[in-house]
Amino acid sequence: MGRNLLLSIQWELKVNEHSKQKDGSSCGEFCLMFAERHLSGESLLNITNEDVLRKRTEVGTTLLLFEEHIADCCPCSGFKVDDLKSDLVPCGICKRKFHKKNYCVGNKISNMSSVQHFTCKDCFKQYIDPVE
Template identity: 35%
Template structure:
């Protein structure tokens, strides 16, 4: 939201596209929230700006992150939104999350716990993820192990 010449403005972005009904609903929800917080909102408005529209029903998270990135970096909200472009954005998001996360190498891939007392871990022969033996029902040692994710 921002102030423009004494009027408060809410920008509403819906990756599936806006309708007047959705804009009115956003305006009323915003006004109600502000009233509950003691602010007078008679001059509050709600508008949208041109932006990319998702082409499926599964990409809203990708679009929310991309909209936030574009707004924070002052970029145009119209970007390629075909399947290949959305998949490329997913790869960038996943890579960023992995690069920015802490080391996960000492964590069990099943329970997420770290066990420094137990030196015996089971590694999947396919993906190399590590598991506490008890978390994967104590498979026999000395045999090949394939985790449920790789089966």
């Protein structure tokens, strides 16, 4: 019965006027803002760069509320870090543990036979190349 009901519904395709993304990295923020605005009946026009930055900050803040749930995960891959089964390399600065895989620590570190620690990208950016 449900299948027949779905087949009998006529859908209307409609493209509303909307703001256009101006970069190659804000598609997630735009999708969230479009959904929120559409569901609340607001206009999809006039989304500014400031709106995108505000949404990105809001999403980041929300994700950080759940940081304790990801504390035992590799910061790069997001997979659970199991000390007994994984070949792990700690960052010498922040002490977070990374899988010894090229997509987590880079080719140079992943190919080394013995590594005590390395500097992760976040710490390298923050401590080695500080923003002035």
